[in-house]
Amino acid sequence: MSRAARTIYVWSIYALVVGAVLAVIPNVILGALGVAETQEVWIRVLGVVVIILALYYWDGAKNEARHLFVASLLGRGFAVAAFILLWLTGGPWQLLIFAAAEVVGTAWTYSALRE
Template identity: 40%
Template sequence: MSKSAYSAKVFAIYLFVVGPVLVVAPNFLLSIVQMPPTSEVWIHLLGVVVSMLGVYAWVAAKHENKPFLVASVYTRLFVFAAFTTFASIGLASPMIVFFGVADLLGGMWTYFALKADAQSARTVMAGQH
C-alpha cells in the first residue's frame, strides 16, 4: 500500500468514527465544539454523509485511486478554510476549527505522501534503465 493510500485509509477510519457518532449521539460532538444541542434531523443526515465519505476514502485507498487521493487534498483544505470562516464570522464556535485542523493535517499528510509516492516511482523507474 502506498503512503498516500495509507493516509486515506486513516482518514476513512476517522470518518468511520465521526459519522456514526453524528448519527447516534450528535449532541456529544456538538458539545465538544461548544455548539448548542439539537434535535433536528440535519445532524443525523450529516452523519450518514460523513460515513459514506469514509466508505469512498476506504475504497479509494484500497484501490490506490490516485485521482480521488489528489481531490481529497483539495477538499480537506477547503473544509479547513470553510470551518475557519464559519468561526470567524460567528456562524459557529471557534472550537469547530479543531475539526478543520484535522482535515488540514490529513490533507497535508496525503499531499506529502503523494509526493513521496511519485518520488519512489521515479526512483524505481530510473533503476530499471
C-alpha cells in the same frame, strides 16, 4: 498499501467514527465540543453523508485510487477555508478543531503523494 493510500485509509476511519457518532448519538460529540445539543434530524443526516464519504475514501485507499487522493487535497483544503471563514463570521471556535484536523491530514496526504 502505499503511504498515500494509508493516509486516506486513516482519514476514512476518522470520518467513519465521526459520521457514526453524528448519526447515532450526535449530542455526545456536540456536548464534547461545547456546542448546543439538538434534537433536529439534520445533524443525523450529516452523519450519514459523512459515513458515505468515509466509505468512498475507504474503497479508494483499498484500491490505490491516486486520483481520489489528489482530489481529496482540494476538498479538504476547501473544508479548511470554509471552517475558518465560518469561524471568522461568528461560528463557534470549535470549528478550528476540525480545520486543524484537516490541515494535518491534508499535509500528510500531500507529503505522501510527493514520494
